[in-house]
Amino acid sequence: MACFLVPAAEAVVTTVAGKVMEKKEGSHNAEGHEVKIPFTRKIGWLNNMLWGGSALLAFEHVWHGEVIAKFPFLTAAANPEDAAEMLHEMSTVGVTMALLVTTVWFGMVAVSSAMEKRMNNMAEEEKEESAS
């Protein structure tokens, strides 16, 4: 009914958070040859998944006639009974969607951090070997 609104709302929050972090990060880069993906880039992955997914899901809702071009834009919002059902769907399906996408993103961040660490350790070992 309007489940896509929950991930879309999360996308707004993460986009704003990303912009704020980008300003704070500024020109502060990783030292020397250290491999490090900036966190703003990582949060960009989440933004892209949330915005992209929400956009395509919004299209599905237009397809099914649940989103219309006139106020209140959501057909379910026209009467209280349907509105209650819509809110229930948002709080179950919508929240689960947002949670799953975020969980997958956390997994990706963990894997990329582990890979960064491994690459840096290998580079350090090579450096020590060439020095000795």
Add this chain to the structure above:
Amino acid sequence: MTLLITIFAAVISTAVWYKNAPANDMKIGVLCWMYWGASLMWFVDAIFEYAELGAEYFTPEAADMLNDSFLGLSVVALGLVIWVVVLLIKDPRGVVRKAMISAK
């Protein structure tokens, strides 16, 4: 069907991205993120639908399946349109900029 078609689109776009990485001239990453995001969301939708319908979920009516397939293909097409718009706006190879300058 919508979920299946979107997953196929996500896998294909990821394979194309991987083949061309680290070059990002065509912004294929945009397609990957979009299709994977939508696939995850429709996967949740499918789980809730399965919880409601049970085994019936896997035996849809032919008309529903056709409608869902049509929707899936339309979703893929919309994703491609969004990707083209992003590509032309970001213009990583400067093609649009050059074309506009030479047209002046």
